Amino acid sequence: MNERVYNFSPGPAMLPLDVLQQASADIINFDNSGIGICEISHRSKEFMSVATEAEALLRELLNIPQNYKVLFLQGGASSQFYMIPMNLLGPGKKATYLNTGTWSKKSIKEAKLFGEIDVAYSSEEQKFNRVPEDTEYSVAEDSEYLYFVSNNTIYGTQFATMPKSDKMLVSDMSSDILSRPVDVSKFGVIFAGAQKNMGPSGVTTVIIRDDLLDKAPENTPTMLKYQTHAEKDSMFNTPPTFPIYIVGKTLKWLKENGGIAAIEKRNREKALRVYEIIDSGKYYRGHAEQKSRSMMNIAFNLPTADLEAKFIAEAAEQGLNGLKGHRSIGGCRASIYNAFPVEGITKLVDFMAAFEKNNPA
Ligand code: PMP
Numbered sequence: 001m002n003e004r005v006y007n008f009s010p011g012p013a014m015l016p017l018d019v020l021q022q023a024s025a026d027i028i029n030f031d032n033s034g035i036g037i038c039e040i041s042h043r044s045k046e047f048m049s050v051a052t053e054a055e056a057l058l059r060e061l062l063n064i065p066q067n068y069k070v071l072f073l074q075g076g077a078s079s080q081f082y083m084i085p086m087n088l089l090g091p092g093k094k095a096t097y098l099n100t101g102t103w104s105k106k107s108i109k110e111a112k113l114f115g116e117i118d119v120a121y122s123s124e125e126q127k128f129n130r131v132p133e134d135t136e137y138s139v140a141e142d143s144e145y146l147y148f149v150s151n152n153t154i155y156g157t158q159f160a161t162m163p164k165s166d167k168m169l170v171s172d173m174s175s176d177i178l179s180r181p182v183d184v185s186k187f188g189v190i191f192a193g194a195q196k197n198m199g200p201s202g203v204t205t206v207i208i209r210d211d212l213l214d215k216a217p218e219n220t221p222t223m224l225k226y227q228t229h230a231e232k233d234s235m236f237n238t239p240p241t242f243p244i245y246i247v248g249k250t251l252k253w254l255k256e257n258g259g260i261a262a263i264e265k266r267n268r269e270k271a272l273r274v275y276e277i278i279d280s281g282k283y284y285r286g287h288a289e290q291k292s293r294s295m296m297n298i299a300f301n302l303p304t305a306d307l308e309a310k311f312i313a314e315a316a317e318q319g320l321n322g323l324k325g326h327r328s329i330g331g332c333r334a335s336i337y338n339a340f341p342v343e344g345i346t347k348l349v350d351f352m353a354a355f356e357k358n359n360p361a
Pocket of ligand 1: 010011075076077078079103149151152153154172173174175193
């Protein structure tokens with residue numbers, strides 16, 4: 001295969017071609033230093049400026065207030081499932097969680113190791129095909145925070161607007177960070193694995209309000225305290241240098257392409273074109289309820305499992321890869337993050353129309 005294909009993978013996912021081209025040169029010789037980006041010391045002035053620039057761009061794009069720290073951590077987004085309650089809860093402390101899919105379920109399981117967890121809403125019985133309205137749950141008065149997953153990668157649902165609560169919000173934004181504006185000041189912690197909207201896997205961005213940094217109990221291991229990483233600007237130990245470098249380049253690409261406002265508009269246009277063909281007849285069926293539909297991951301079914309298998313195989317032959325749904329729900333899923341090109345959407349909707357015509361139910 002000489003040409004790049006349209007890759008609908010849920011993550012790691014497509015990155016901007018410009019970023020990859022620049023990275024391929026910098027892998028050999030970064031910024032005329034004579035050293036490749038993967039070989040350069042994390043304490044060198046060259047790498048320090050990579051990390052500083054990545055943080056500055058993230059702050060600018062998301063309008064992050066001064067009293068928030070940005071951390072670049074390892075251990076995947078999944079490590080935040082325990083780091084958050086480990087740092088913010090403790091015996092006798094409570095938090096409220098919304099169960100809207102696999103990733104919230106996993107974080108609820110971990111949080112229960114550290115405190116009392118109130119699951120105020122669950123759409124599990126409806127196969128996680130929706131997220132709640134604010135009126136559908138209440139947050140316990142003595143909760144430290146309200147935790148939710150802003151976009152459910154597997155089931156293709158998304159909070160169209162962030163939950164409103166008097167309590168501090170904590171959110172896993174792994175699959176929709178930087179895809180739309182967010183009022184960071186409403187949150188205690190926002191975290192996201194980089195591998196969907198920001199870069200490759202290997203780095204997790206944590207945005208945390210600074211008064212929360214020293215809440216961890218005394219016996220918390222050093223590496224698992226937010227404070228440790230905040231005090232050393234994410235350089236307590238060797239950070240994931242190459243992923244941070246790509247994140248910086250991806251953020252620069254986003255800024256040069258109009259920032260969050262422009263990408264939000266483009267993301268909506270891209271997703272609505274796919275939903276339009278899903279809604280145009282009875283052949284394709286979207287998994288998510290209309291109001292809960294994700295602009296990032298579109299989960300859908302065809303009339304039969306055989307047709308779905310044929311659809312996925314024929315799409316791949318035409319350079320439309322990674323359309324198989326997650327094993328927990330089956331069917332098909334198109335993940336179309338920020339860097340997924342508009343031309344790939346055109347190719348997908350044309351393919352969907354032709355497939356329906358050629359393969360009647
Ligand atoms: N949260 C969400 C919303 C995800 O989509 C994923 C991975 N797809 C994770 C958490 C877990 O991320 P990681 O594999 O980096 O631990």
